[in-house]
Amino acid sequence: MNIKTVGVIGAGAMGSGIAQLFAQNGYTVLIQDIQQDFIDRGLGFIEKNLTKLVSKEKISPEGKDEITARLKGTLDLQDFQEADFVVEAAIEDIKIKQDIFKKLDSITDPGVVLASNTSSLPITEIAAVTNRPDKVAGMHFFNPAPIMKLVEVIKGLKTSQETAEAVKALAEDLKKVPVLVKKDEAGFIVNRLMIPQLMEAIKLYDEGIASREDIDKAIKFGLNHPMGPFELMDLTGIDIAYFVNEVFKSDLPREMKHTTPYSLRTMIRAGRLGRKTKAGWYDY
Ligand SMILES: NC(=O)c1ccc[n+]([C@@H]2O[C@H](COP(=O)([O-])OP(=O)(O)OC[C@H]3O[C@@H](n4cnc5c(N)ncnc54)[C@H](O)[C@@H]3O)[C@@H](O)[C@H]2O)c1
Numbered sequence: 150m151n152i153k154t155v156g157v158i159g160a161g162a163m164g165s166g167i168a169q170l171f172a173q174n175g176y177t178v179l180i181q182d183i184q185q186d187f188i189d190r191g192l193g194f195i196e197k198n199l200t201k202l203v204s205k206e207k208i209s210p211e212g213k214d215e216i217t218a219r220l221k222g223t224l225d226l227q228d229f230q231e232a233d234f235v236v237e238a239a240i241e242d243i244k245i246k247q248d249i250f251k252k253l254d255s256i257t258d259p260g261v262v263l264a265s266n267t268s269s270l271p272i273t274e275i276a277a278v279t280n281r282p283d284k285v286a287g288m289h290f291f292n293p294a295p296i297m298k299l300v301e302v303i304k305g306l307k308t309s310q311e312t313a314e315a316v317k318a319l320a321e322d323l324k325k326v327p328v329l330v331k332k333d334e335a336g337f338i339v340n341r342l343m344i345p346q347l348m349e350a351i352k353l354y355d356e357g358i359a360s361r362e363d364i365d366k367a368i369k370f371g372l373n374h375p376m377g378p379f380e381l382m383d384l385t386g387i388d389i390a391y392f393v394n395e396v397f398k399s400d401l402p403r404e405m406k407h408t409t410p411y412s413l414r415t416m417i418r419a420g421r422l423g424r425k426t427k428a429g430w431y432d433y
Pocket residue numbers: 158159160161162163164181182183184187237238239240241242245249266267268269289290291292385386389
């Protein structure tokens with residue numbers, strides 16, 4: 150792929166991080182969302198991150214200005230005519246993603262690869278609404294995207310090997326470590342392993358077996374993970390863990406299904422979604 154301009158859909162936690170990452174690596178980036186204040190908030194996150202990098206002397210003030218100049222917010226998907234590659238990071242809803250991909254299919258050049266950052270939805274189902282399912286792939290970044298090294302590259306049923314290789318090469322160009330997920334079964338690699346652990350952690354807490362603090366300590370000091378399961382959910386969004394588990398309940402074979410733990414449902418009802426709402430399993 151000869152990529153100069155990248156289109157990013159969604160200026161939320163992931164979209165803004167992905168946009169920052171591409172801009173830091175020299176790409177021109179268009180970032181689209183449905184409301185101007187969402188775009189402003191996303192560009193605000195990026196500004197804050199870049200300012201931190203300047204104060205840590207990781208980038209120069211001039212470097213920051215150059216990165217910022219490469220980023221452009223837009224409300225109009227039609228601007229993606231200019232994009233050589235698109236990564237979608239809108240909310241985790243199949244209907245919304247299919248609607249976006251249908252539009253992208255008619256707006257972008259037919260040779261352009263369209264990727265989704267979905268955590269749990271089938272790439273095959275997203276690709277099916279386009280006339281280029283061979284050029285649709287998953288490009289699953291981890292939060293925060295500018296920092297976390299892994300990128301899962303996911304093949305849908307019709308994704309060509311050429312597309313998968315091109316997305317892997319792009320991830321490497323962003324100085325990431327790509328892994329290939331050959332089939333788009335729910336959860337790919339990381340969430341397939343992580344979600345059951347998060348659900349079990351909540352059940353341990355619900356059953357009164359240990360406190361959240363001690364469960365976090367056990368995983369940090371017993372398995373050497375940098376964060377415990379409750380701290381991790383607060384960082385990545387309790388709603389995301391909830392939704393991914395709901396997808397697992399409908400998509401995975403019976404022996405792999407996890408019922409939704411009581412206190413997870415309660416957190417969702419209370420709107421305590423983690424750091425982004427300043428309250429989750431812990432207060433911020
Ligand atoms: N948060 C994570 O840790 C994480 C990690 C990897 C992947 N993901 C995936 O990335 C995607 C985005 O997650 P997030 O955490 O950034 O969510 P978020 O809620 O922070 O951001 C989503 C953004 O998408 C926008 N949006 C909604 N509908 C849209 C539309 N039709 N067109 C354009 N923009 C639209 C919203 O306004 C919002 O700004 C999801 O698919 C999620 O599963 C999330």
